[in-house]
Amino acid sequence: MIVGAGGGADMNARSALGKYGETLAARRLVEAGMTVLERNWRCGRTGEIDIVARDGDVLVVCEVKTRRAGPFEHPMAAVTPEKAERLRGLAERWIHAHGGAPPGGVRIDLVGVVLPSRGAPLVEHARGVA
Secondary structure, three states, rough: OOOOOOOHHHHHHHHHHHHHHHHHHHHHHHHOEEEEEEEEEEEOOOOOEEEEEEOOOOEEEEEEEEOOOOOOOOHHHHHOHHHHHHHHHHHHHHHOOOOOOOOOOEEEEEEEEOOOOOOOOOEEEEEEOO
8 A cells, every 4th residue: 555645645546546446347347248348438628437338239337436445435325416417428428439329328337346454355336327
């Protein structure tokens, strides 16, 4: 773990934690039979989609939230109505940039990753959260 007094080291630690969680999430989606199309797709200043995947003929926009075990908000509580609206807008932009909507439409999923101080990470996948 990186410990630092300044924002730089803390930001690096958070970034590493997030990347690790996204790797675990992508693995979980693949194990569930999905195909990961893209990770960390950025759309200018609008934001980023953590994972874009295909589940059969459905496009899946997946938000990943990673937390260390402790007194923090559970990652599955992280998608607020505002966040869901932003994800829907990003999904529309991704579809526009990649040739149109798939026949099965679009679904927004959430993968929550909790990293305990000991033992295996807990990875939860919720489909259709928004």
